[in-house]
Amino acid sequence: MPHPLAPQLLDVRDANALVEGVWPAGAERVEGALHIGGASLTEIAAQHGTPFLLVDETVVRERARRIRTAFEAAFAAVDVYYAGKALLTADVARWMREEGLRIDVCTGGELAVALRAGVDPAAIGFHGNNKSEAEIEAGVVAGVGTFVIDSPVEAERIAAAAARADRVQRVRLRISVGVHASTHEFLATSHEDQKFGIPVADAPALVARIRELPSLDLVGLHTHIGSQIFDAEGFSESARRMLALHASLGGSEALPELNLGGGFGIAYTAADSPEPIETIAGRLADAVLAAADELGIAVPRIAIEPGRWIVGPAGVTVYTVGTVKPVALEQGTRTYVSVDGGMGDNARPALYGAQYAARIASRASAAEPTLARVAGRHCESGDIVVDAEWLPADVQPGDLLAVAATGAYCHSLASNYNAAPRPPVLAVRDGAVRPLVRRESIDDLLARDAGLDAGLAASADAGIDAAHPDDDSYGAASA
Known part of the structure; x- marks a missing residue:
């Protein structure tokens, strides 16, 4: 029986399947784990952390x-x-x-x-x-x-x-x-x-x-x-x-x-x-x-x-699941699966209502499919990565979650919303992985904040307590 909250076009209930044409050519499961371009996403995550964008x-x-x-x-x-x-x-x-x-x-x-x-x-x-x-x-x-x-x-x-x-x-x-x-x-x-x-x-x-x-x-x-x-x-x-x-x-x-x-x-x-x-x-x-x-x-x-x-079909973004939250609604239960990325690395769902497909990447599961909504970690209710997808009912914190067809406009539109560093872009070819764009660090973000270097030094020279400026001293320093 159809799930009352499932969109009409969401008709593929094999929660492990990799739909041809959606996932990169050659994508496959090896002992349950998802491989792209001959490389294991689990091994890439262990080396590079998550989230990351992988391009074949x-x-x-x-x-x-x-x-x-x-x-x-x-x-x-x-x-x-x-x-x-x-x-x-x-x-x-x-x-x-x-x-x-x-x-x-x-x-x-x-x-x-x-x-x-x-x-x-x-x-x-x-x-x-x-x-x-x-x-x-x-x-x-x-x-x-x-x-x-x-x-x-x-x-x-x-x-x-x-x-x-x-x-x-x-x-x-x-x-x-x-x-x-x-x-x-x-x-x-x-x-x-x-x-x-x-x-x-x-x-x-x-x-x-x-x-x-x-x-x-x-x-x-x-x-x-x-x-x-x-x-x-x-x-x-x-x-x-x-x-x-x-x-x-x-x-x-x-x-x-x-x-x-x-x-x-x-x-x-x-x-x-x-x-x-x-x-x-x-x-x-x-x-x-x-x-x-x-x-x-x-x-x-x-x-x-x-x-x-x-480039769109060649890219896959990989996240780590942080929380799983079933939400009981009048029409049925929707499971919110929150990951360690979101609109900061893929703004398209928030901007255009773009739809994506997702799969657990670190393992296959025999559990019954459940209707899931993949949510990001940013402080916006509209921070949705995948609006509706069938995922195994045993999806849990620590699982790797891969989202297909993210090669285009995800890195290009990425932002530092909530002061979140942007993820790396990695390339894979014949099983070998290398970075195209390195992961941003907190230090990268702080390096652009003038109040943390020259701005603080100028305030100190002026005798201003930058942590607790009163209105007059702040205005004078700004002027």
């Missing part, structure tokens, strides 16, 4: 290669940019380049990571709706391959920076195309009201202005219709609209490129069923070819920007 390098590389191959098979000319915002470390950037992908960044910090990792600046695209003048300057000076212009003022700023550097900067113009795709449906109206891009009606005037600026080279248009999209329908509609605009802006200076963005979805739970990326690439190519033929134009060089699709 082999899976990341295979998926990068797979999506590049799929789109190269579908289009005559295509560039694949890895969207660094999903997960960007020096090693991840190097993996992407070794697999033939370019790198997309959207801040000065992401640009710095890519450059320090040795990425050729010409293979970098620079996004963002409010790039600072300093970030633009840094990108131009470094030799970034392409900037994506998001507003009229940004066109002027990039042009000025390029002129100062005595170079001609390649740029694309981001368009708000009016298509918003979400999983299996899309709506074509009322989505121009957003911070990204230029409305289609405003594009001709801005394109004309960009072409007047001698330090800019407009190579194409760009759009992005959403995230976690499971099929090709929304992408295809967007491509048709973008090609029509592309054709209308061509004239004697036909634009050579068209960037259709990213947003390809993955399976976070057994209820998710994204189309194979090869199917999406093929259907998108059919739509582009048909639209180009109808418009009487050549198919431009296509670019895409996957991020989540590449």
Whole structure:
């Protein structure tokens, strides 16, 4: 009989099963314990502590290669940019380049990571709706391959920076195309009201202005219709609209490129069923070819920007269970399983209501499944890691709990809420584990608190008791 508190789509009751497509390829249980990439999560936890994010390098590389191959098979000319915002470390950037992908960044910090990792600046695209003048300057000076212009003022700023550097900067113009795709449906109206891009009606005037600026080279248009999209329908509609605009802006200076963005979805739970990326690439190519033929134009060089699709399924976050608390409700009992992480290392459930799958990683269990909610340790009732999952009824403090598909946007969105140090990012390949990003320490957190070093010293020099300042002395010191 269904549990009255269980979501309708939560239908897999084998509390030990690793659903294919949700867990990293090759994930398995060895004598009950969960292994990823040939390594035991129990042994990794013993060496590195919990929580930690483990990324299977082999899976990341295979998926990068797979999506590049799929789109190269579908289009005559295509560039694949890895969207660094999903997960960007020096090693991840190097993996992407070794697999033939370019790198997309959207801040000065992401640009710095890519450059320090040795990425050729010409293979970098620079996004963002409010790039600072300093970030633009840094990108131009470094030799970034392409900037994506998001507003009229940004066109002027990039042009000025390029002129100062005595170079001609390649740029694309981001368009708000009016298509918003979400999983299996899309709506074509009322989505121009957003911070990204230029409305289609405003594009001709801005394109004309960009072409007047001698330090800019407009190579194409760009759009992005959403995230976690499971099929090709929304992408295809967007491509048709973008090609029509592309054709209308061509004239004697036909634009050579068209960037259709990213947003390809993955399976976070057994209820998710994204189309194979090869199917999406093929259907998108059919739509582009048909639209180009109808418009009487050549198919431009296509670019895409996957991020989540590449790294999301390759990551697993591992926690230690701290408390188990059954809560009796009118509709039934829900078991709260609290772990030593939470919204500080995975903000997505709190931000978007994102759903995840979890399993006990340190052992298998023959106990009957119980409906559990995995909660974090932060001081927020909304600090939920997994809203609903079947876990063995004997789940207990000390168990290791693994959450699947955390490779994208978990480390990137991590915070120090409640002064909690951020966990490490580890990579596994053929059973060997190494750190990509080290675990933060309490000392790392305290090192940024000016009141604990220079601030305290200044207070001491002024004769102020920093532990108990009165209003007058505190105000005087602040002034």
